[in-house]
Each structure stands twice: as C-alpha cells, then as structure tokens.
Amino acid sequence: MKTRILIILLAFASQITSAQLLSKDQEMEQKIDQILSQLTLKEKVAMCHAQSKFSSPGVPRLGIPEIWMSDGPHGVRGEINWDNWGYAGWTNDSITAFPALTALAATFNPELAHEYGVAIGEEARYRRKDILLGPGVNIYRTPLNGRNFEYMGEDPYLASKMVVPYIHGVQENGVSACVKHYALNNQEEWRGHIDVHVDDRTLHEIYLPAFKAAVEEGGVWSLMGAYNKYNGQHATTNKVLMNDILKGDWDFDGVVVSDWGSAHDTDESALYGLDIEMGSWTNGLTASKDFAYNDYYLADAFYEKLKSGEIDESVVNDKVRRILRLMFRTTMSDNRPLGRMNNQEHHDVARKIATEGIVLLKNDNNFFPINPNEKLTIAVIGENATKSMTVGGGSSELKAQYEISPLEGIQKRYPNATILYSMGYSSGPSAYGRVIPPKEDQDSLQQAAIETAKKADIVLFVGGLNKNHHQDCEGGDRLSYDLPYNQDALLDGIIAANPNVGVILVSGNAVAMPWLNKVKGLMQAWYLGSDAGYALADVISGDVNPSGKLPFSFPVKLEDNAAHSFGELSYPGDSINQYYKEGILVGYRWFDTKKIKPQFPFGFGLSYTTFEYSDLKTNKTEYAKDDSITVSFTLKNTGKVAGAETAQLYVSDPKCSVMRPAKELKGFDKVLLQAGESKEVSITVPVSCFAFYSEEGKNWVVEPGDFVLQVNSSSADNKLKQKIKVE
Known part of the structure; x- marks a missing residue:
C-alpha cells in the first residue's frame, strides 16, 4: 500500500513539475511577445x-x-579588446585551464x-x-x-x-x-x-x-x-x-x-x-x-x-x-547563480579529468609506474616538459592562473630522485598563422640531450606536438604525420645512449611512431590544462592507475587513414571542392571493415592491473524493433591494484541491404574495481540504435535479421560475443 501511495505521489509531482515548466515557457514566450511589440x-x-x-x-x-x-571550450579566454584582437590587459581574468576535449573524451x-x-x-x-x-x-x-x-x-x-x-x-x-x-x-x-x-x-x-x-x-x-x-x-x-x-x-x-x-x-x-x-x-x-x-x-x-x-x-x-x-x-534569468572561479574544486575537477584521460599505450616489463621512493636518476628530455600548452592554438588559448609543467610535476613527486632536464629540441614561440623559427641550435640541443640520457637510470622523453602554427592549432593543418622538430632522430640517439626510455606524448593528434618497438613505455598525455604536471606525475608514479581509452584510432602510416587513402580530392581537396570518398567508414569503421591493422585501435588503453570478462547474457534472444536490449556480463579485476576498465558494446549487422561497417560502438560503461573484485555489468541499448540512414526513404531503418553483439576492451579486442535476432 505504501509503495502504491509513493508511486501516485511521484507521478503527481512529475505532472506538477511538467505543468510548471510549461507555464514558465508560456510565460517567457508571452514576455517575448510584449518586448517584440515595443x-x-x-x-x-x-x-x-x-x-x-x-x-x-x-x-x-x-x-x-x-x-x-x-x-572556450577548455576555459574562459582572457579579455579581448573591444575592436581588435589584442588582449585588454586585465589583471583579474586569469582562469582554470581544463584539459582539452580529446582528454575528456578519452x-x-x-x-x-x-x-x-x-x-x-x-x-x-x-x-x-x-x-x-x-x-x-x-x-x-x-x-x-x-x-x-x-x-x-x-x-x-x-x-x-x-x-x-x-x-x-x-x-x-x-x-x-x-x-x-x-x-x-x-x-x-x-x-x-x-x-x-x-x-x-x-x-x-x-x-x-x-x-x-x-x-x-x-x-x-x-x-x-x-x-x-x-x-x-x-x-x-x-x-x-x-x-x-x-x-x-x-x-x-x-x-x-x-x-x-x-x-x-x-x-x-x-x-x-x-x-x-x-x-x-x-x-x-x-x-x-x-x-x-x-x-x-x-x-x-x-x-x-x-x-x-x-x-x-x-x-x-x-x-x-x-x-x-x-x-x-541567461542574462535576464531570475534565478541565475553568481558563478565561481579558480577555486580548489575546479582545480580538482581539472586534475581528475586529466588523470582519467591519460592513455597508457605501451608498458613493457612494467616500465610504468616508476616508484617515487627509489633513489633514481631520471632524465626528463623534451621541450614539451616545460613548454606552456595553455597559450597558443588559436581561439582556444587561455590565460591560466597557473600551469604546472610535466617537469615541475615530476620534480615535486620524486623528491628522492635526481632529476636531470635537457630540452632536446626547440620549436620556437607560438604565433597565430605563422611559424617563428627557434633561436637555439638544434644539433647542440640534441647532443646535450643524448649526454644527459647517458647519466640516467631512466629517461622520460616528453615530446609530441604543441600549439604552434601547423601543429595542434587553429588556422592551419599539420604538414606531416611525423613528429616535428626532428624528434624521431633525437629519440633514436637517446635510445642508443640509454635503452631504458619511456615516451610521454603531449598532443591532440595521432603521430607516426617509427621508434615504438625500441621504447619501453608510452603514454598519450593530451593537453591537460592547469594541473598537467601533477596529473602526469599521478599516473607515472602509480598514485593513479591509468584508465583512459583512445577516442580515435592511431594509423601506422598516414595512407592507412581512410580520408588519405583516396588521395588529394578526399583530403585536403583541390582548394575548391572536397569529396568524402570513404563515406561512413571513418576511424575504426575503416580499419575493421578493410582489415587494416592500426598502430593503436579506437578504445584502446592499458592499465596497471588486468581484467577478465565472462558470462555474457542478454535479457532475451529475439527482439522487436521498439525493444531495448540489456547485455550483462561479469568483469573481474585479476590484478593486484584497483583500477577502472571501460567495457565497450559493439554491434554488427552481418547481412544487410546496404554496406555496413564491421562493427559500431553502441554502448560503454566505465567500471572501477578493487584488486580481485568482480561485478556484474549491464549495458542497455535500444534496438532502434541498430538502424542505418536510408537515403532513399530519408529515414532510419532497422532491417530484421541477425545482429552480433560484441563486448570489447577496444574496437579491436573482442572479449565476449553473442548473436541476437530482430523480428
């Protein structure tokens, strides 16, 4: 009886809320009518x-x-002059720099x-x-x-x-x-x-x-x-x-x-x-x-x-x-909050996003984490260890209250270690729409970095791209898939001097990795905002177990990417027209369907622990088009430390009247597990999400037949599979 009364009250409350919202919207539109008339x-x-x-x-x-x-979208930009693009020179417009949206997606x-x-x-x-x-x-x-x-x-x-x-x-x-x-x-x-x-x-x-x-x-x-x-x-x-x-x-x-x-x-x-x-x-x-x-x-x-x-x-x-x-x-709202800026909660959110977004891509012989209590000599090499990544990049550049560099974060987390730093290469200052050559002699920087590497137990190379023109920056695309500023040759020299090398890639894009088989560890670090250095040190030290997954595929070479495989008319076009010849086969859809192995697949990311998937079940095996499917399975942390795993649900349509990708992501769930812990994980999706867009009917179509559900740890790593039927 009590349960029934509660349900009735909740339903009544819901009706009141809907009615109030309707009334508010009607009242707003009436006010707008009055203003328009004046x-x-x-x-x-x-x-x-x-x-x-x-x-x-x-x-x-x-x-x-x-x-x-x-x-935006990574922070509120510094105040701009009324009539030109110069900064107004305010002293109270420094803000929290949040991680780039690639890091959030990861x-x-x-x-x-x-x-x-x-x-x-x-x-x-x-x-x-x-x-x-x-x-x-x-x-x-x-x-x-x-x-x-x-x-x-x-x-x-x-x-x-x-x-x-x-x-x-x-x-x-x-x-x-x-x-x-x-x-x-x-x-x-x-x-x-x-x-x-x-x-x-x-x-x-x-x-x-x-x-x-x-x-x-x-x-x-x-x-x-x-x-x-x-x-x-x-x-x-x-x-x-x-x-x-x-x-x-x-x-x-x-x-x-x-x-x-x-x-x-x-x-x-x-x-x-x-x-x-x-x-x-x-x-x-x-x-x-x-x-x-x-x-x-x-x-x-x-x-x-x-x-x-x-x-x-x-x-x-x-x-x-x-x-x-x-x-x-917004500006005429009756109940608008006052806002807050640069408080500890914002810094904590930025740091949490940064640590959860870092993706561990390679970890031979448990190179990471590096114990902060050991008395090691660590060589930190690379301009990106100290270069500001909140400035530059075009309209998303920020005036951060502070920015902790990777070098500073490592120095603070490793007080017992001897930290050696060498720049290794120089990119020159950031400038919108143009490249300013660096003043430093690149050969001298490279040789100094190699000498530094010889003195260390461990080398952390912090490289990648930056916010300069023709890098990760508005107003121009990259000119090459390779690492810029001769970093590939620099890495070869460092590895020859000291093979105990881990790479920290700071970038918003995939890059070529001819040195991948020679390094012990690799992290994709993105642009991590105000607390970048702290977040990196959290993960490098093992204070935080990496749980990020790649939000895009890394091709081995540029020609493996779908857009580039069709030639210049597909990318970048002929300066007038451009044709998306790959159609729906973008990213992992292309790699999986064409059976091209990427360097790293979409959804990929390692952990300091291991996970086991088992016991896949669905709520039934035959479905109508307006049904929802609940997929459940057991996920177990089989390692020795707590960690989070993102289980990904992909759907395949093996027989269809139109071409379909090998698989498509339709659900995911990020699950935190203590060491040895198991959980039953459920992901529910509507059958309607299996639809393709019909150009003929200009509508979404789910054709009856068999569909294959895959529970994966990445687009390329299938853990569990089951066939279901749609009537």
Whole structure:
C-alpha cells in the first residue's frame, strides 16, 4: 500500500513539475511577445549582429542587456579588446585551464563531462559571460586537422554521450553552451571556402549525431555555424543544415551564431538560419566603429531589405525571438547563480579529468609506474616538459592562473630522485598563422640531450606536438604525420645512449611512431590544462592507475587513414571542392571493415592491473524493433591494484541491404574495481540504435535479421560475443 501511495505521489509531482515548466515557457514566450511589440525595426536588426569583438547589443531604453560571449571550450579566454584582437590587459581574468576535449573524451566518463561543464560554466558565469563558445564535436577524420584537440574523437556515439552532460553542466549556471562547428568543419586547410561533398547517409550517421544529441538531449541554447561550404552553400547560412535539419527536423529553439567571419551574404544570412552575426570584419575597425559593425550582412543591408519589404519582417522577428529566449535563459534569468572561479574544486575537477584521460599505450616489463621512493636518476628530455600548452592554438588559448609543467610535476613527486632536464629540441614561440623559427641550435640541443640520457637510470622523453602554427592549432593543418622538430632522430640517439626510455606524448593528434618497438613505455598525455604536471606525475608514479581509452584510432602510416587513402580530392581537396570518398567508414569503421591493422585501435588503453570478462547474457534472444536490449556480463579485476576498465558494446549487422561497417560502438560503461573484485555489468541499448540512414526513404531503418553483439576492451579486442535476432 505504501509503495502504491509513493508511486501516485511521484507521478503527481512529475505532472506538477511538467505543468510548471510549461507555464514558465508560456510565460517567457508571452514576455517575448510584449518586448517584440515595443522594439523598432532598427533595434531588432541591431540585436542580430555584433557591436564589438565578443558582444552583441541590447536595447538600453527597454532594459534589455547586451550578450557577452567568450571563446572556450577548455576555459574562459582572457579579455579581448573591444575592436581588435589584442588582449585588454586585465589583471583579474586569469582562469582554470581544463584539459582539452580529446582528454575528456578519452575518460569515457559522462559523469566527468558533467563535472567539467559545471566547473567551466561557473567560471564563465563569474566572468559575466552569457555564451561560452564550446564544446566542439566535429568528427576526427584526419590526424592532420589542426583543431582535432578541441573535439571528442572519431566516433559519433562517444561524442554524443560526452557532449550532453557537458552542456547540462554549463547551462546549469545560466550560461549558454554553444556547440560547434556545425557542420563538416573537419580540417583547417582552406576552411573558409572548401566545399564539402558528402552523401546523406554519411552526413546523418557520422557527422550530425553529436550535434543532434546536443540539441535534442542536451537542450543546447546556442550553436555556432562552420566556415566551410556544404554542397555549394556556406555551412553557417546553409538551407539544408540550418532550416531543414537544425530548426526543422530537430526543432532547435535556440540561437545560431556565426563563426567569426563565416557569413558572406545578406539574403542567405537572413533566410537560412543565422541569428547573430559575429566577426565579419575580423581585422577590427575599418573607417569607424559605426561603419564596421553596421556594414555586417545582418546590419544596414538587412535593415534596408526589411524596410523595403524585400524580406518580410517575420524573418527578423524570428531571430529576435530566439535571441530574447536566450536572454531569458541567461542574462535576464531570475534565478541565475553568481558563478565561481579558480577555486580548489575546479582545480580538482581539472586534475581528475586529466588523470582519467591519460592513455597508457605501451608498458613493457612494467616500465610504468616508476616508484617515487627509489633513489633514481631520471632524465626528463623534451621541450614539451616545460613548454606552456595553455597559450597558443588559436581561439582556444587561455590565460591560466597557473600551469604546472610535466617537469615541475615530476620534480615535486620524486623528491628522492635526481632529476636531470635537457630540452632536446626547440620549436620556437607560438604565433597565430605563422611559424617563428627557434633561436637555439638544434644539433647542440640534441647532443646535450643524448649526454644527459647517458647519466640516467631512466629517461622520460616528453615530446609530441604543441600549439604552434601547423601543429595542434587553429588556422592551419599539420604538414606531416611525423613528429616535428626532428624528434624521431633525437629519440633514436637517446635510445642508443640509454635503452631504458619511456615516451610521454603531449598532443591532440595521432603521430607516426617509427621508434615504438625500441621504447619501453608510452603514454598519450593530451593537453591537460592547469594541473598537467601533477596529473602526469599521478599516473607515472602509480598514485593513479591509468584508465583512459583512445577516442580515435592511431594509423601506422598516414595512407592507412581512410580520408588519405583516396588521395588529394578526399583530403585536403583541390582548394575548391572536397569529396568524402570513404563515406561512413571513418576511424575504426575503416580499419575493421578493410582489415587494416592500426598502430593503436579506437578504445584502446592499458592499465596497471588486468581484467577478465565472462558470462555474457542478454535479457532475451529475439527482439522487436521498439525493444531495448540489456547485455550483462561479469568483469573481474585479476590484478593486484584497483583500477577502472571501460567495457565497450559493439554491434554488427552481418547481412544487410546496404554496406555496413564491421562493427559500431553502441554502448560503454566505465567500471572501477578493487584488486580481485568482480561485478556484474549491464549495458542497455535500444534496438532502434541498430538502424542505418536510408537515403532513399530519408529515414532510419532497422532491417530484421541477425545482429552480433560484441563486448570489447577496444574496437579491436573482442572479449565476449553473442548473436541476437530482430523480428
């Protein structure tokens, strides 16, 4: 009886909550109607374009505030001048630098994604920002893309599951997340004009799901258009992407913001989905402040077309309605929290994400962990051991309150060791859009590093990429798959001098590894933010057991990557057009289906312990299309230390009317186990997620027949398998 009463009360409470939400939404829309009726046409148009580098105007006479934006998604960018790209020189805009989104994706931990969003949202709110320009969910298509470090990997399911809680966390603070870059912005080379040609199935199965999840599950309040073209029309003002899919099929009720300078035409900007135009004249002022901003495509030219009746006023009303809706959710919200910045909780979240994101890729003879109590001589070699990774990289660069380097983190965690440091190579200073040659003599640096290696018991080489132009940086792609700055030759020299070498790769991208068989250990460390050095020392010392898994595949050579295997028209294009010839076979879908062995597969990551999978069961063996499948199995920690393992559920459709990948990720669960502990793990997925996108019917189809469920530790390592039937 008590249980029944409780159920009734809960149901009643749920109805009240739904009714209250409906009432709040209705009340908000009524207020928007009232405001719209009081706005002049000039005022409406003014709200649709920038008034400075990072703000759009309000209407002071009606008490409507400005909207202030900030670059993200790894922290709130330092304050920029009103009319140019220079920093304003504030002394109170230093923030917590959070790990790059590749590191977050590597945690395979949606709960951490929510903590990340809450913390960065609090910092944005404290800095009085209304829109945080992130997160990014463009799919990792090529390891040369300069902005891959800002995104969440190659798999649309993983990106979808990680982006939703991030958005929720940010927006709990009354700050809008702004998911970007919609869509198909998968390279920096020719990004402003390259015309991407991709079939509808690939678009919907690979490149749109994370955006769709951000809208339909994340409830994101704003979205940023991309620079590139799609099928002949710029993405930011693309009828199919914006009107038909985003605001039509997905019923997006938020604001579309242009990337800075991604609008190109008044008619298209007005009619095809753009709501706030930013940065169209990114060189700052032209003749005067008024001319610069009033000359935007959604400024004076838009006003004249509205005034003449060439464009109906309902067009601007829809844009302003969306902008006001955003304002009621953010800057005009009644119950907006105050935010916080640079507190211990934020640093703790950043460090936890960093340690969970580090991926152990090789560990011969238990090279890692290195005992911090032994009296060792450790040579730390490589510029990335000391180079700042929060500055540079383009719009995601940060003004961090502090940044602990890998060298500093190792020094503090190993007080009993003798730490020797040698730079090894030099990359020169970071500069956006250009390469500044280093002043140091590279041969001298290399020889000094080899001499340092000879004096050590252990060598930790901290190398990889950095935030310089043509590395992991906006505005240009990498020029080579190899490690830059002659690091391969440097590593060969170090290994010849001292074979006891472990490599720490700091990068947001895969790299070639001709030295892999010669080193004892390898960690993928990403860009880890303020506490990078502490997080690395946590894992190197064994204080934290590594549990990260790769969010994208590492090819042995560049030609093994799907996009590159089809030649220049596939990547980078001919400077005008580009064709995604690999279709849906992106990342592990390509490697598994074509039976090409990667250097390291998607979802791969070692641990300081071992795990055993057994006893696979499903809740039944035959399913209808509207059913859910629960897969359960036993996971046991068979080692001597506690550790976390991410079990991954893949689905195969062996017989289908269309080509399907060998397998696709459809579920995962990260499980923490003490030494010797076993747990029954359950992963539930809907049968509908087995669907493919039908170009003929323009819908999602699950064909009846047999499907194979695989429980894996990576895309390439199957532990358990079972066949089920869909009626």
